[in-house]
Amino acid sequence: MKHKILSIAAVAALSLGAASCSDYLDKEVDLTQQATNVFNDYDMTRGFLARLYDYLPDAFAPYNSGDLQNGSRDNMTDNSISYWSGHYYHSVVNDGFTANNHFYSTYYWKRDYPGIRGCNQFILNAKPSVIGNSEKPGDDNRLYDRWVAEAQVLRAILHFDLAQWFGDVPIVGDDENGTPIILDPASTIPGRTPCADVLKWVADECDKYKDNLPFRYSNEEENWGRINGAAAYALKARALLYRASPLHNPNNNTEWWAEAAKACQDFFTKNSQQSNPYRLYRTPDDDPNENYYQCFVDNPVLNNEYILSRSVWTTRVIEECLAPVGFQGNASSYARTNPTQNLVDSYETINGLPIDKDPTYDPQNPYANRDPRLEQTIFHHGSIWGDAYTNEERMIDVTFGTGIDYQALHGGTMTGYYTKKFVNNISWSSPTNSRHACPIFRYGEMLLNAAEAFNEAGNISEAYKYINELRSRVGMPAYSGMDQATLRERIRNERRIELCFEDHRFFDERRWKLFEGKTQASEKNEPYYKQVYNLYGVTVNPEAANVFTYGPADTYPVRVFNSPKNYYIPIPHSETLKAKLPQTPGWEM
Numbered sequence: 001m002k003h004k005i006l007s008i009a010a011v012a013a014l015s016l017g018a019a020s021c022s023d024y025l026d027k028e029v030d031l032t033q034q035a036t037n038v039f040n041d042y043d044m045t046r047g048f049l050a051r052l053y054d055y056l057p058d059a060f061a062p063y064n065s066g067d068l069q070n071g072s073r074d075n076m077t078d079n080s081i082s083y084w085s086g087h088y089y090h091s092v093v094n095d096g097f098t099a100n101n102h103f104y105s106t107y108y109w110k111r112d113y114p115g116i117r118g119c120n121q122f123i124l125n126a127k128p129s130v131i132g133n134s135e136k137p138g139d140d141n142r143l144y145d146r147w148v149a150e151a152q153v154l155r156a157i158l159h160f161d162l163a164q165w166f167g168d169v170p171i172v173g174d175d176e177n178g179t180p181i182i183l184d185p186a187s188t189i190p191g192r193t194p195c196a197d198v199l200k201w202v203a204d205e206c207d208k209y210k211d212n213l214p215f216r217y218s219n220e221e222e223n224w225g226r227i228n229g230a231a232a233y234a235l236k237a238r239a240l241l242y243r244a245s246p247l248h249n250p251n252n253n254t255e256w257w258a259e260a261a262k263a264c265q266d267f268f269t270k271n272s273q274q275s276n277p278y279r280l281y282r283t284p285d286d287d288p289n290e291n292y293y294q295c296f297v298d299n300p301v302l303n304n305e306y307i308l309s310r311s312v313w314t315t316r317v318i319e320e321c322l323a324p325v326g327f328q329g330n331a332s333s334y335a336r337t338n339p340t341q342n343l344v345d346s347y348e349t350i351n352g353l354p355i356d357k358d359p360t361y362d363p364q365n366p367y368a369n370r371d372p373r374l375e376q377t378i379f380h381h382g383s384i385w386g387d388a389y390t391n392e393e394r395m396i397d398v399t400f401g402t403g404i405d406y407q408a409l410h411g412g413t414m415t416g417y418y419t420k421k422f423v424n425n426i427s428w429s430s431p432t433n434s435r436h437a438c439p440i441f442r443y444g445e446m447l448l449n450a451a452e453a454f455n456e457a458g459n460i461s462e463a464y465k466y467i468n469e470l471r472s473r474v475g476m477p478a479y480s481g482m483d484q485a486t487l488r489e490r491i492r493n494e495r496r497i498e499l500c501f502e503d504h505r506f507f508d509e510r511r512w513k514l515f516e517g518k519t520q521a522s523e524k525n526e527p528y529y530k531q532v533y534n535l536y537g538v539t540v541n542p543e544a545a546n547v548f549t550y551g552p553a554d555t556y557p558v559r560v561f562n563s564p565k566n567y568y569i570p571i572p573h574s575e576t577l578k579a580k581l582p583q584t585p586g587w588e589m
Contacts, residue, residue: 039125046131049122049147052154053225055115057161058310059438059503063321068103070321071337072419077505078532079343079496081414081556083336095560099570099587106572108165112158116172119155120180123148139217149212150227153235156205157227157440160239163199164507167568167584168192171201189579199243203263206236216274220302224312230278231308233270234441237263241449244456245511247567257457264450264466278443280473281305288475293376295444296422300437307441314433319426322419324379324396325411326404327386329428334411337419339378341536341550343500344417346493346529347374352477354493356527364548366538372474373497379405379418381540381548387427399540414554415537421501438502444470445504448495455487467491470498493529510568515561533559562586 038044062069068088075082075089082089088103090096099105126148133144140146155173162169170190172181183189193201210232217223240263242248244256271277281295281303295305301312316331323333349358350369360369367380379385379396381403386392397403398416406412424434439445447466455463460482467487468478471494479490492512496505509515509532520533528536528550537553552558560566565586576583583589 056310072501099573105569119151122151124180145212149209152209167195196248199239202239203236206232233267247511261453305443309437313436324405324418325408327428331431338415339417347371377421390427
């Protein structure tokens with residue numbers, strides 16, 4: 001997947017990645033003999049910065065990673081199950097990895113630190129005399145300062161990414177003289193900094209550099225995908241929100257929540273001052289039954305809700321990975337991300353109530369009169385889908401054993417559901433490619449961050465303002481009259497359904513410590529949407545008196561979570577030996 005701005009990358013700059021070593025923080029971009037050549041040339045300098053964007057996190061990356069992934073990372077959560085037995089996700093869910101072979105520990109450790117090293121090389125070597133740093137109107141004002149700030153915020157993003165996966169990690173930023181640290185085999189490796197301190201460092205880095213960037217680029221056709229000031233504000237708010245959460249804030253220091261709330265408020269204040277502010281995506285006719293779905297498929301590249309996105313991917317791979325398996329032709333779906341009944345049940349009724357609190361909810365007519373995001377996110381039995389222009393439109397049929405969408409040779413459903421979010425309604429007989437982009441930061445998340453932070457800081461009235469703005473897009477009733485604990489539960493539920501399949505749930509489950517105080521057995525008396533260990537689905541049998549029968553998901557009905565081990569993933573064992581770093585608790589070899 002190529003990032004849009006990579007089209008400017010010079011071949012010489014791309015060749016810098018050829019040299020590498022197997023030592024800690026592998027040198028992905030070796031400048032030892034080439035710094036003068038690269039950074040004395042404007043185009044090569046620009047290309048070097050462009051290549052650093054390859055390291056940005058990307059929720060769509062697994063779809064292009066072959067049979068061992070090709071599904072959403074929500075398959076490691078209570079939101080969905082991977083159909084394919086060979087996927088890495090199952091070993092994460094059942095705690096079947098070790099520090100010697102944990103795929104994600106190797107992937108993130110050996111991706112993020114080379115990216116950080118490249119950022120430090122750019123910050124250290126880029127030259128204002130080459131780039132230019134004059135006062136200009138528009139996006140290129142003080143261009144050297146802007147480019148360096150892009151690299152500095154990217155460096156902070158990669159540290160945040162490491163912290164959410166590994167917890168305590170080495171900070172490789174600037175030394176005591178303010179000089180970027182370039183590690184080599186002779187360097188003294190920084191120790192593992194406590195995760196809460198890493199998150200605070202990330203927030204402080206954003207504060208240093210956010211105002212050296214345009215809050216939003218005026219020419220987004222050219223600069224879409226570049227880190228902007230809004231992304232720095234958003235990263236600061238997310239980092240402080242994570243820091244204030246129970247996993248990192250066991251004594252519930254409300255000052256930390258107040259700091260997170262202030263960071264969110266700063267974003268919204270700055271955003272309101274823009275001539276073209278970020279805002280929730282709405283269709284031209286503001287249709288609550290289309291607003292949410294269209295946000296992710298209606299030209300997601302130039303989207304007023306997307307603050308920063310990693311990918312511009314023109315493909316049909318997303319459709320092939322997610323759509324129901326009955327859609328076949330000159331392209332075929334193998335559909336290996338199956339939403340759980342746990343997730344489906346988390347969608348409220350149209351009355352704004354959980355399904356177990358609303359007497360109008362009918363489990364034999366389960367999809368009627370629900371939060372409109374359910375229909376816009378999940379394919380269920382009876383959903384209408386398919387290209388009408390090529391006579392492919394029909395009802396989804398997941399009837400057990402016989403339904404066209406139940407199971408096929410290479411895919412199917414273990415829960416009775418498929419994922420609709422991000423899926424364009426293409427023709428399978430005459431397939432075309434669509435533009436796809438998954439946000440790293442978007443305005444909808446900022447509303448959720450603010451609602452959570454203000455509620456936890458004790459300002460419930462302010463929390464309502466943000467959560468109700470989000471709910472209004474899909475026509476859901478506004479919240480009011482709740483105590484802090486009740487509103488906390490509703491905000492967390494809102495976050496689950498709004499951000500599903502965007503790489504948030506895995507970390508939210510952990511930072512909220514949802515696994516504590518319950519077991520597979522003890523939680524079974526709770527509604528499905530409150531259970532985190534047991535996974536559920538629906539069996540459809542039109543011949544039975546009750547068409548819909550609810551129960552454990554097929555093949556993978558339970559999850560394993562060992563505390564404190566599974567709050568984080570391990571550092572690769574070989575790296576702990578080379579760098580003499582302590583292993584993540586619970587993962588010691």
